[in-house]
Amino acid sequence: MSLTEHEIEHLREHIAHYPEKRAGAIYCLYYVQDKYGYIPRASLDEVSELTDLSPTQLDELITFYTLLRRRPVGRRLIRICDSISCYTRGSEQVLAAAKEAVGVEFGQISRDGAVTVLPSICLGLCDRAPAGLVDDSEDLGELTPEKIRDLICSYAAETLDSKAAGGQQILAVLKDQQ
């Protein structure tokens, strides 16, 4: 696993926009995460070279921001809000239903590689509580245990196209897990 010369060139160019190299760290980390689905250890060394932040300092950033992750996730990542508005509207039951539907703990990948469920701090969707977020882009509102179960089933039914972006990657990760 390593970034290609072309990718490194692109990141260097981006970092050059900032007065300090380390300001480009978040961009680089997102870039790596978009490529692999998560940020592997080896990539920290690469980003460290580019930004003059040490791997530990990059890990400080990653662990602080919930949208960055150091572990692989399933094809679909579902975040379900557990902050106060959603909690009062029943997010606990939604989370419990989601966990039961994927059959593994929060943060782990379901056996078929389809879904990872994560509890999340406030997503800013309090008006539609209990709320969720799929793949950091698609928002879900007024969730119920039934709705989340249906959603997870539909994701599980998606055919895994090994040619699709990230498909190979996930297959490789699952192979490692077995």
Added chain:
Amino acid sequence: MGTLYIDDQPVEFQPGDNVLDAAKRANIEVPYFCYHPALGAVGSCRVCAMETVPSREGEQPRTVMTCTLKAQDGMRFKFAQSDKAPGVSKTMVEFYMTRHPNDCPVCDEGGDCHLQNMTVEVGHAYRRFDGQKKTYPNQLLGPLVWNTANRCITCYRCVRFYQDYALGDDFGAMGSRNNVLFRRIDDGAFDSPFAGNIITVCPTGTFTDKVFRRKYSRTWMLKKSASICAHCSVGCHVEPGARAGTLRRVVPNENSAVNQYFICDRGRYAPHASEAADRPLQVKVGGQPRQEPALAVLRQALAVSDARWGVMGSGREDVVTNLVLQQLAADLNAPFTAFTDPLTEVRTKTAVNLSLSAPSLQDIEASDCILVVGELTEHAPMMELAVRQALKQGKPVLMLHASASVLAGMIRKQRSLQAQTQAPVLWAETLQKLISQLTQEQADGWAALLKNAKAPVLLGVAEVMPTAVIKALAELAAVIGEHSRLGFALPAANSFGAAQVSQAGSSEQLLTSLESGAINALLVVGADPMSGWQGERWSKALAKIQHLVVVDHIHSATVQAATVVVPSAAVSERNGVFINYEGRVQSFAKAYSRETPVLLQEELIGLLSSDARARVQSQLQSMLGSAMPSPGSAGNRIKPATLPIGQVAEAVLGSGTALVLQGWHGEEEVAGFATELASLTPHDSVGIAPAYAKALGLTLDKNSRLTLSVHGKQLTLPVALSAQIAEGCVAVSRRAFAELQARLGDEVKLTAAIRLSEEPAEQPVVAQFTPVRGDHSNGGVRP
């Protein structure tokens, strides 16, 4: 200076104090966690609360955090009298204790714990929260520091020390909100030479001394004393703690005038050499143990009829011992030296002669332009920590170096042009160029920075600097002007004192007298000539003689070759006087006595004639003045007369490749016997710059190996490619120098050797703790 009022009681404060400092000075017990005088205030723990007293009509009283308020004349606060403030502190401590384990009885920090004290002080005794305590995974942090993550109260002091104060970057705060952990990304030992200080700054038992853990004692049962660190020439104030005749831990002596709050890891862990399993503790003559007192055996040994004696003192022995040995030599009509290597002797003396305006650590911290020559971190870590303080404030730090150095890496990260790699033989020329630029009007670059600085500091590492460079640096200081300060990291704790007692060329004289057979017996106290720079020459010379009497507390090569071994006291086991790199005379006091009695070096005076004793006294007085400083005090600085130096051949500029020293921060003659610290010694390698390797026509990668040949000796080592190594040089460790019987600057021939396996070496995730010497299964504690 000014006065503020707490509970109507006037409190005097010093300039720069905050309200908390002032209250502490007045012995008002205000609770606090996150504040530390060296790390500053962040106001995050919310414990040092007081209530303001309104001074104007209409103003409301406010609860404030006193560490974040600068003390000003006439300020008024309520603390004990306040209705609110004590409640704030108590509630905050209660919050911290909802998560903190109640393991004080089994915690290493128990009885010496800031959190425990504060909890008792604010009166929190009963846990109202009945939820579960959170638990966190511990991390393995190598052989020196132990982590118990559950005890953390997230005051951030450790990271503020490690990253913000000491500029380390391999330890940080992970996570957010109530899920914060202080960790490294991977398990294993810290990179920073100052990592042990997180034990000291941590107000709880989250980070504890792992070596102390293995020979634990409750801290109130330790015998302590005001001692001086004996492991480099800075002379930091330390407080050894011992019990049952064994050393258990060493901590910085806080608020000392020399090193203030911190010590380096070498200072903290190297003294554990006194607990090495192979430490000589028995008087032995010809390998046979003797029951007589050590001094009687020595007297007997010195009275052998056919012996023509030589006497050797050492830079790690104190001033009095060296003077006594010098006079003993006079009594015996014997040559005396306190150095093992002629080259080091000349360099050290040259540096001592030029150290009259040496900067203190505080001077270095406050400097606005620093020039460092040589790898400072690896020779005098605490001096380098002071340099880091200037670097952190954005002050220019210029550096000339030849091998890989932590400080140079830091400088390069900020301003790449301010650290230059160059072979030591070229340093003098570079400094001369700076001098000529400074004398002419148009100074630019480095010269301009030095010229425009208000308090420039020049620092050198005497051991690795050719004499011409030491002199050039002094010349540079003179050209810059009287406001500049020049100091040198010297090879040993008392090198300054050792230089005062040795005649010009004394080590060469002793060595040649041995080689020529003019003397056939040698008394060595606290030195290990057989493993120094001239190790091979000494070994050969000493192999010929019948009487080798060695007084030492480590199982050195010379001890192993001795005919008479007399065990002596380690620094924490005795009183004495060291002179540090500034010429500061500091005395240290004995913390404990060993169960098996060892020779205290101060007893050596018993070997002298009464005349010689009087000479020692008068010399001591002329050297140090009448008043001996008390242990723990900063001591006074002496300005001795110029020393006669003598001549020695230095390496000259050749067309080939020169050998330079690759040091590391835990390296020192005694430190090598401290099992835990020594286990971190980097693997031997030969450092070479990729560009230089290419210029030599060598194709190298991380699996390559090189064979070094010097004077017919050969050594094959794995390659460590680093751009930090000067062109025309390869960098190797002291061990490799000894193996090759080479000296600094010797020319070396390089040839490519068989590669390591093509497979990239698996990096171990956890630093393996492999004791390098002796049995350590019982933690070094003698049964």
